[in-house]
Amino acid sequence: MFSRYRILIGGIKDRLTEALLKYEKASIILRVALSIVEERGRGQVGDFDYKTLTSKLLELGYDFEPKMILRALERDFGIIETSYKSSNQHWWRFIDLESVRDALDQGEEDPEIVLIRTQATSLGLEDIERKLQLLLQRGIRSDVDRAMFKRLAFEDLPLLLDVYKRSVQYEETKDISTRIKKILTLASRIARISNAKVNNSGFPEKEGERKDNHVDSVRLLHGKDPVGD
Structure with missing residues (x-):
């Protein structure tokens, strides 16, 4: 899956911490994505989709484009992966849902x-x-x-x-x-x-x-x- 991406170093927690340090809005995106999973469960097509994610962000008062950060979370940090993509839909799945949830709950590491x-x-x-x-x-x-x-x-x-x-x-x-x-x-x-x-x-x-x-x-x-x- 990651053959076209950079070599990933460290575990999910380490990579997540690095992502949070580099992108301050990554925490917001991941927490909203987790809330979608909690509401709908883990579907066969994926954990969350772009349309629902952006809609939730707007509902919470966040008006920014998450595409670049989503791409980085997938390609640079291996935290999520594309599970389905078409001309008008893009779904992602968490590589390790529990590790991401635990890491976010514990806060950012030094x-x-x-x-x-x-x-x-x-x-x-x-x-x-x-x-x-x-x-x-x-x-x-x-x-x-x-x-x-x-x-x-x-x-x-x-x-x-x-x-x-x-x-x-x-x-x-x-x-x-x-x-x-x-x-x-x-x-x-x-x-x-x-x-x-x-x-x-x-x-x-x-x-x-x-x-x-x-x-x-x-x-x-x-x-x-x-x-x-």
Whole structure:
């Protein structure tokens, strides 16, 4: 259904919160649409139609065109989907009616929490953790391994650390901070093992530092790890 739409990130609640932040009238439209469902029930053709929605909006004193927001709720946020469309009718169905109702009842979520979740998802935590687990198991044995770890250390881990520092401040994002802490700890272990091998290889200290100085990028100043083990 969403192949022609943008890739959707997060659950219904997260996407709904993002939509409400972007379109202040989205809450009005969705609440009126829910009222139509409550009055008529969920029909085979759909949950609500454009004609009834605009009529209800006018009855409530809202004089604005909802087409653009309805299109965004469907294509950009995956909250509703077209269930029937003809030359003079357009019906939609809620993707997850109960989740939308619950989210609206609970009120808008803190935008910072939405941002943290979205950024964590975009970083691909599972993929980063998988790569680090692989490096930890087999060690950094080749130029390819060193390049991979350097890229992770300088490109991905700084972004993860930023998300971690903000995610620990909220109970709602505790799962994210826990996952990122595990990833940073893995990176720190790889760095320590790599440094130990270099120091025991017989290279002079400066040469060892020059050859593998990228492993220190996952440590804080004075040799401390980004987060506690």
